[in-house]
Amino acid sequence: MKKISILIPTFNEEKNVKPLSEELVNMFKTDLSDYDYEIIYIDNCSEDLTRSVIRNLCEDNCRIKAIFNAKNFGQFNSPYYGLQQITGDCVVLMCADFQDPVEMVPRFVEEWENGYKIVVGQKTKSKENKVMYFFRSCYYNLIKKFSNVEQIEHFTGFGLYDKSFIQVLSDLKDPTPFLRGIVAELGYKQKVIPYEQQKRRAGKTSNNLYKLYDAAMLSFTSYTKIGLRLATFVGVICGVISFIVAIIYLILKIVYWDRFVAGMAPILIGMFILGSVQLIFIGLIGEYILSMNARIMNRPLVIEEERLNFETFDIEKENQHEF
Template sequence: MKRITIISPCYNEANNVRSCYEAIRDLFAGPLAGYEREHIFADNSSTDNTVDILREIAKDDPCVKIIVNARNVGPLRSTFNALKASSGDATVVMMAVDLQDPPELIVEFVKRWEEGHKVVQGVRTQRDEGTVMSTTRWLYYRAVKRLANIDIPTDVGEFQLIDRQVSDAVTGFDDHNPYIRGLIAYTGFRPYSIPYVWRARRRGVSKNRLLALIDIGLNGMLGFTKAPIRILTATGLLLAAASVIYAIANLIFLVVHGTSSIQSGIPTLIVALFFFSGIQLFFLGILGEYIAAIHQQVRFGSKVIESERINFPPEPSKPKAG
């Protein structure tokens, strides 16, 4: 019997984890009854009773496995770590416990996987959210696709089913801040796309605050494109060329008319100083993002510290050195 793994990262989701568990359990008791279920909950060091609820579920259901992180490492790193623990023939990379991604779509995912597609992805063609956030996401996805050096599909998140071959390739990357949808695209397997509506949350509030979303967005932008660095280089060259042209034009005007084309003054100097200082700080900020990413990767790699695993088979003991 083939095994399908479902990964659900969670943080302070006491109101949602049981509903998510029951939705997946019912799928495998119904239309997916011919498959073995493995549901991995990756808890990001919740401070409410999320883990207690998961313990109760796992106590009665050996198909439920739990990874409890020692600290909150963010949803993508937590999901990536759980992906390494997946034992399924195919894996749904992220089934959000708030059920904004419809779990019933997994049935179609599995059907297309059985037809031979290594990657089956959900495409969010419509979002039940505010206009500002929806528009921002729309623009971001298209900017990444335009600038990236690989083909990253638009309107696609981590709600994807990937074959074992793909998951092995993705987890082979040692990435401190994995942009998982980008890594899946990087493997090169042609995806099968299924459109759906991204639902509004029914209970609780999203733990992905604005700063976290910005961090994920920058990670995706910097990880798969050289465009920011090249824009800095082009801007620097344009400013240098403009300065040279201005100097030559001013010199010609001075020779012809005996005076400078623009009278010098303190306000002009102040404006120029602040403008170019702002440009330099902006450039340094972008360079700093790259340096920080390199620094984190060199120091920490992709390792996530776990405090506990539940319902996983015991790891074989390592032989003692002697």
């Protein structure tokens, strides 16, 4: 019997983890009854009662497992690490807030059985804030245009991954992983299934402007060269313009020596423009250096504080629970 793993990263999802578990268990009873399963929660140091709820779920069902991180290691490291801890023949990565529809899982499995090693969900519609959806679309279009890797537009990581691809992730040993880019760059032939993203069922998202910017910069510095090349292009263009303006001013001063008074304004304007351009690109280059620095330090993805239900259990214990 094939085994399907479900990986769910959590952070302050106390109102969502129990109903999500119930829906997933019911789905395996009805739609995927021919498969064994495990549900793994990897908690990024929640500050509410999420861990208590997960503990209770693990006590009631030995197929529900948990990894508790020692601290919050970020929205990318924790899921990436969790993917490497699964024991199934494939794994479905999904959010805990119900924005990723549970009913998509059987469709993923069906395409997996058809031979696809990677089956991902692509948001074609969303019930989230329309302004945010618009800005996300602009971001994906920008990355898609400048990246040398064909990115999957509106792909959040929600999808099914065969264990052979999980081995690729394990061998990669990337301390700053960006799964969405890795799937596009190193993944097998993919099946993309469109879906409408639902509203969060309960709680508030932990994504803020800083986290969204961090995600954008990680993708930008990992999969585009345009930032560094743009600095060179803009520098050359500004240099050429400055040279032309200097020649024009010199000619005007020679021709109209007594009447042409340049003053300090052109010099100040030029200084401010060039200074602003330099600061922008120094910051952009700094983003690349930060990305390189994180990879050079090669720190672990996460540090575990505790695991639940990962130990081997015998058949008698398994039969004591209803699934």
